Amino acid sequence: MAHALGSGELSSVEIVQAHLDRIAAVDADVHAYLHVDGEGALAAAREVDSRRASGEELHVLAGVPIAVKDVLATKGLPTTCGSKILEGWVPPYDATVVAKLRAAGMPILGKTNMDEFAMGSSTEHSAYGPTHNPWDLTRIPGGSGGGSAAVVAAYEAPLAIGTDTGGSIRQPASVTGTVGVKPTYGGVSRYGLVALASSLDQAGPCTRTVLDAALLHSVIGGHDPLDSTSINAPVPSVVAAARRADVKGLRVGVIKELGGEGYQNGVRDRFDESVALLQEAGAEVVEVSCPSFDYALAAYYLILPSEASSNLAKFDGMRYGARVLPAGVDDPSAEQVMAATRDAGFGDEVKRRIILGTYALSSGYYDAYYGQAQKVRRLIADDFAAAFEKVDVLVSPTAPTTAFKLGDKLDDPMSMYLQDVATIPANLAGVPGMSLPSGLADEDGLPTGIQILAPATHDDRLYGVGAALERMLLDRWGAPLLTQAPELSAKGA
């Protein structure tokens, strides 16, 4: 697409219009967008086209449209975080990631659906209704970035931005047959990303190919003076690594703790085949143990709610977003308005985590919960450090199962939380991770994903391994996986 744009074969306006048409055709079924900005996207496309026509040297992705997860602030475009409490809020500023997309000349098609405040693994916790998996509309698209994965899988956008706090880019990528990357913590600015858990959140690319992800990564990555936790170093050479696509002599570690019990057979089979392919291509494969990963989920579900309870305190109905007056009260106090707003504005999962976090941080419990979780976090980082002494990258299945049915796990938060068991350690340690499609599970014909992890700031390794594997898998499956999605291909992808 970028090539067609560069050569003048296609205009950006044509591409944007094609995607708007596709959205009009399928989004009623998929429900991946919360807000579509056709006019804005076309205006941006026209501008890029005229700049290109005047001979201006443009970014390789200039004119390629993109969708953005609704957790990133977009100036002049609604930003709801999938929550009623922010219904109607239009930020007066752009997140740094969004500003970089605009600067690169990428038209923004709209904002994608998500679990409320990024809490969930299925996008069923969106206050605006669930997104459906383009492979099977009765199934979940993963979460919390189900919208961003689904627009890419359903050809409603060529590229999307997601955010990953415990796997919310990688797990949706896995269950929708797309590529998702969580860069090194601090590799992409968090400025303007409405915080779920500040020490874990990371924005990243949702794409159909590894090279697409690398190109997008290079647009949004880099130091931001507005984010003190952003890394002050150049973006790793991810595009070059994706083009090189080489694994010869590379040491690949299979994480012993991720892939045993609870993993669907089809997921494990496809994973094993991918590892075998890497070995055939000249990689050295060894098993690596990361014993502390067993406690990752527990630590994560203390740290995340703790930070979230503080981050969400600002949503009190006083300054922006929804304000709900308590029923049957004549002259309500500020506290009553706040309580009524939060009661109506926050969904069950959000309330559950706020209460959990408030409890975990309260004096008398801090040491036993939050403090202990931080120690586990340290141990997990140590496990990674030890593993990366022995190997260059680590691999595991991305998610334990393929996409489950909508509604299946809604009443069982614990089983929902288990979806992220393999992805969470990377967030706790701040290391980068990628999920790419490893094939279709035999039992249900749905996509499965393989996760690749690298040491912090070595994001380029993900792209080298990912692109090599992608090429081998393409040979094996004969065509890009997405073209085999049955549900929407009928609608003319």
Next chain:
Amino acid sequence: MATAVTEEVVDYDEALKRYDPVMGLEVHVELNTATKMFCGCATEFGAAPNSQVCPVCLGLPGALPVVNATAVESAIRIGLALNCEIAQWCRFARKNYFYPDMPKNFQTSQYDEPIAFNGHLDVELEDGTTYRVEIERAHMEEDTGKSLHVGGSTGRIHGAEYSLVDYNRAGIPLIEIVTKPLTGAGERAPEVAKAYVGALRELLRALGVSDVKMEQGSLRCDANVSLRPKVGDATSDEQAAVPLGTRTETKNVNSLRSVERAVRYEITRHAAILDKGGKIIQETRHWHEDTGVTTSGREKSDAEDYRYFPEPDLVPVAPTRETVEALRQTLPEPPGERRKRLQSDWGYSDLEMRDVMNAGAVELIQETVAAGATPAAARKWWTGELARRANAEGRSVEDFGVTPAHIAELDGLVRDGRLNDSMARQVLEGVLAGEGTPTEVADARGLELVQDDGALEAAVDKVIEANADVAQKVRDGKVQAAGALIGQVMKEMRGQADAGKAREIILAKLTS
């Protein structure tokens, strides 16, 4: 709500016979950095409401803080000036609580890892002795916004019809300086409190880190007071072993005099309760300048749980030893030492020096002397006429637009014999009115002593002739009567005579 609660108090001296007061002072200092603690917004005082705000200081969803490096430097300099240790590595923490003018519903502050800790400040008392105030910590935080409650009679939120919030102040860098419990001050406790805040203010002004204007809230003091029973004939060690009593915290006391009065009031109020066998409630209290009492604020009995945890949006602050040592080199001479040095240089008496201090005119005098005035003249102008006017108008002398150079020039004109004292005052009026420099004003107003001795002699002769009786008194040896003649000569010459010269001529004519 406006019902005045008058509480019983006992006589101060009586209270001190039975109780030993212990204080803890918390001083909040607004730094005078150009931008806020965590964003690039301006910090100018008095700007239009909500004109100095951005997504960060408004706490908008997604916005992130970035630490102001200048504020950290100021914090380190303050720590060093207070003889503190400086942390090699410290973090910000979130203090979670709800407050209407706090945009994020948490305050970014420091908790268990302050930038500076374990220091002291020696404070001079009026009797010439020194009290050492031990400093527990100095930490960085951000200020909150400001609420204006409209429609009520008290200006407080209760009874108000609506409230307005100005977020200009939200995010302004604050340093909170907390003392250890101050014991052993005895009856001088209120004086120690006042002297400490005064010395701190002087130090901060010398450091140039804050405007330290208590009336504008850039320096605010919370005074904790508790009493413990006095042990008869106890040694100071024995007394120190008596457990501390329950404390009250009087918030936002905003003048030195009020600090002293509030501490004194709380001592007498606590004593009255304890005398009756009552219990002190741990609470915050409000100070009322007009009535000189404190009233109950928020009860703190079920201590608030702030759910502190390290601020994940900020990287730790880790000043290198080199940075700290470099900052140490920027510390000014300690104000106490400097004051003694200047007093001796200028030849002021203790009383004169105190006047200068009270007028906040040390720097002005120093600059004025440097510009060529005599120390005596510099003191006379800054602590006399100008200080009087500033007081009367409730302004600061610095705000008049009169510079040290102006005063030095004025003094020069007097010493050159061009102006006498009353003419100099008129010139100063002109300068205050913006008519120009002293020379320009003197020129424009035609103010100049008549230098022509002939004219002066003629005027003297005329006056002697017209006042023969007074002249006779002088001839008879009543020299002070000459004053009346000088006055007449001045009148004769419409004020433009050199009074000293006139006196010489009169005496020469009448007594030789």
